Amino acid sequence: xxxxxxxxxxxxxxxxxxxxxxxxxxxxxxxxxxxxxxxxxxxxxxxxxxxxxxxxxx
Amino acid sequence: xxxxxxxxxxxxxxxxxxxxxxxxxxxxxxxxxxxxxxxxxxxxxxxxxxxxxxxxxxxxxxxxxxxxxxxxxxxxxxxxxxxxxxxxxxxxxxxxxxxxxxxxxxxxxxxxxxxxxxxxxxxxxxxxxxxxxxxxxxxxxxxxxxxxxxxxxxxxxxxxxxxxxxxxxxxxxxxxxxxxxxxxxxxxxxxxxxxxxxxxxxxxxxxxxxxxxxxxxxxxxxxxxxxxxxxxxxxxxxxxxxxxxxxxxxxxxxxxxxxxxxxxxxxxxxxxxxxxxxxxxxxxxxxxxxxxxxxxxxxxxxxxxxxxxxx
Numbered sequence: 001x002x003x004x005x006x007x008x009x010x011x012x013x014x015x016x017x018x019x020x021x022x023x024x025x026x027x028x029x030x031x032x033x034x035x036x037x038x039x040x041x042x043x044x045x046x047x048x049x050x051x052x053x054x055x056x057x058x
Numbered sequence: 059x060x061x062x063x064x065x066x067x068x069x070x071x072x073x074x075x076x077x078x079x080x081x082x083x084x085x086x087x088x089x090x091x092x093x094x095x096x097x098x099x100x101x102x103x104x105x106x107x108x109x110x111x112x113x114x115x116x117x118x119x120x121x122x123x124x125x126x127x128x129x130x131x132x133x134x135x136x137x138x139x140x141x142x143x144x145x146x147x148x149x150x151x152x153x154x155x156x157x158x159x160x161x162x163x164x165x166x167x168x169x170x171x172x173x174x175x176x177x178x179x180x181x182x183x184x185x186x187x188x189x190x191x192x193x194x195x196x197x198x199x200x201x202x203x204x205x206x207x208x209x210x211x212x213x214x215x216x217x218x219x220x221x222x223x224x225x226x227x228x229x230x231x232x233x234x235x236x237x238x239x240x241x242x243x244x245x246x247x248x249x250x251x252x253x254x255x256x257x258x259x260x261x262x263x264x265x266x267x268x269x270x271x272x273x274x275x276x277x278x279x280x281x282x283x284x285x286x287x288x289x290x291x292x293x294x295x296x297x298x299x300x301x302x303x304x305x306x307x308x309x310x311x312x313x314x315x316x317x318x319x320x321x322x323x324x325x326x327x328x329x330x331x332x333x334x335x336x337x338x339x340x341x342x343x344x345x346x347x348x349x350x351x352x353x354x355x356x357x358x359x360x361x362x363x364x365x366x367x368x369x
């Protein structure tokens with residue numbers, strides 16, 4: 001079974017303007033969520049490392 | 059709506075209290091991350107609950123407008139969101155609060171979905187008694203995230219919410235009984251009748267009020283907490299006695315769209331339900347306020363007892 005390459009344009013159901021807008025909004029929200037998660041994990045890592053890094057003997 | 063914001067707010071609030079009253083300074087970034095993880099974990103559990111319970115939610119007036127039964131969100135979307143947010147919240151908790159807090163958060167989510175939603179809710183009137191543990195754990199999760207361990211104090215907070223849950227929900231189910239019966243959910247008023255439910259509410263309330271005083275014995279709560287807990291506890295008992303002496307839940311009670319709308323005879327149950335929310339809020343608010351306002355005046359019970367013995 002082939003997937004992807006054999007899809008013909010007439011097989012694709014076109015999105016309505018409303019559906020396209022909803023998808024765009026969902027994608028933006030997901031991107032923001034992932035960016036927020038990255039920032040959060042970065043900050044947590046910094047905080048967790050702070051004490052250890054500065055107390056380490058040189 | 060999908061993540062049950064009303065439940066989330068209580069979970070966040072008790073979690074914040076757990077963090078604030080736990081010993082140590084605690085880093086603000088870690089506090090934010092841990093509490094966000096608790097909030098998201100609770101929200102994810104709510105979404106998973108709505109995915110699984112869409113069939114019974116559709117039959118109850120109070121819940122039929124929830125996102126899944128009303129068709130605004132598909133069941134698959136709720137499931138996907140619930141699983142991913144659960145995994146992410148536990149991962150963030152592991153980073154911010156360590157293994158114990160992450161394990162407790164994972165246990166809380168799994169307990170709510172597997173034990174309460176999938177197993178108990180449709181089978182036994184003890185559903186909310188045992189399932190209530192999931193809603194009770196957030197202060198312990200926050201405590202573990204801040205300190206890396208657990209003591210008797212966070213477990214007392216868990217016990218308070220755990221014992222508070224049955225009278226809170228049974229008061230609601232007394233005046234929403236018709237809905238639960240329609241959906242086939244074996245809530246206590248449906249399986250054992252309204253009179254038995256009113257009795258059980260009273261028993262649990264009589265256990266709850268003294269239990270809610272114990273933080274003042276261990277030093278977790280001070281004089282302010284003791285005063286708030288004693289005064290509101292007395293009022294809680296009064297309302298529970300009123301429910302016990304009322305006819306709330308007798309006859310055919312039709313479920314309402316509004317959480318606080320009430321049929322004749324059910325007013326005492328509605329009053330207890332509404333008050334129980336304020337009661338729990340005030341208990342935890344008193345604990346928070348004592349620490350933040352610097353009025354955590356711990357009662358020295360040993361000195362008091364010694365003084366009493368010498369008189």
